[in-house]
Amino acid sequence: MASTNTPPPPIRAALFDMDGLLIDSEDLYTTCTNTLLSRYARPPLPWSIKAQLQGRPGPQAGQIFHAWAQLPIPVDQFLAEQTEIQKELFPQCQPLPGVLDVLEGLEVSGVEIALATSSHAGNFELKSSHLPHLFCYFELQHRVLGDDARIPPGKGKPAPDIYLLALSTLNATLRGKGEPEISPEECLVFEDSVLGVESGRRAGMQVVWVPHPELLIEYRGKEKDVLAGLTGEHKEDEEQQLKSIETEVAQGKRKVGLPGEVDDGWGTLLNSLEGFPYGKFGIENPVQD
Incomplete structure (x- = not known):
């Protein structure tokens, strides 16, 4: 397992998901989707399905959505209509509570x-261009997006690749400064989605899970499994990718790739980023009394 039941070390790097974690775009996604579903006399998107879409790259999420929605229109038409609504809604995205304070605190x-x-x-451009006061904390070379060519096909979340790539961008900068590199266990992943938590845990990193209240209801009683990355919510193609990763770990070809263990202390559930507990992660509290 990723933690081997050892106490987690102090944090040196924070790696952030975006949708539903930094900004309120998940609720806007729901509004967009339900607008289209209503247009074609289909019921609203339930959280049991939305939970499977969160964190997944677009193509994989689309397959799950269309298998459930059974819309009477071609996928291309759906995407075109969806894009028009997103162009209207996404520029309305706003930071979620506590986000700006945490980013400033970590930087300080x-x-x-x-x-x-x-x-x-x-x-990303639609959601971020009107929020320079938020995204200024992320230097361009330290932004990894879902269509980044450096992420192999099929290796989106819940695979660990995107978080390992984000860490590699930080270490490239540190090497250029002659500073010590950061190890995966010194990273804290901030996520709202179940798949994203698994991605972070498989990357050998500590994780903070800040779920939407409706998602937390959906996973009531399974919180500890989520924090360990053990929910098994991946689909068939993802299952094959993860088994391949686990085989490479067993063969010594990879150092990380396995999920964690229940109650191993490497996963933390927070209802909000307000009042973030810096000390829990070995970070000096930037707020002076």
Whole structure:
């Protein structure tokens, strides 16, 4: 397992998901989707399905959605209509509670910061261009998007690749400065999705899970499994990818790739980023009394 039941070390890097974690775009996604479903006399998107879409790259999420929705229109038409609604809604995205304070606090405390989102470049621009006061904390070379060519096909979340890539961008900068590199266990992943938590745990990193209240209801009683990355919510193609990763770990070809263990202390559930507990992660609290 990723933690081997050892106490987690102090944090040197924070790696952030975006949708539903930094900004309120998950609720806007729901509004967009339900608008289209209503247009074609289909019921609203339930959280049991939405939970499977969160964190996944667009193509994989699309397969799950269309298998459930059974819309009477071609996928291309759906995507075109969806894009028009997103162009209207996404520029309305706003930071979620506590986000700006945490980003400032981490920066003041000397923690390195990177972004790791499944959103592709076009949607990222729609969601972020009007929020320079938020995304200024993420330098361009430390932003990893869902359509980044460096992420192999099929290796989106819940595979660990996107978070390992985000860490590699930070270490490239540190090497250029002659500073010590950061190891995966010194990273704290911030996620709202179940698959994203698994991705972070499989990357050998510590994880903070900040779920939407409705998602938390959906996983009531399974919180500990989520924090360990053990929910098994991946689909068949993802299952094959993860088994391949686990085989490479067993053969010594990879150092990370396995999920964690229940109650191993490497996963933390927070209802919000407000009042973030810096000390829990070995980070000096930037707020002076």
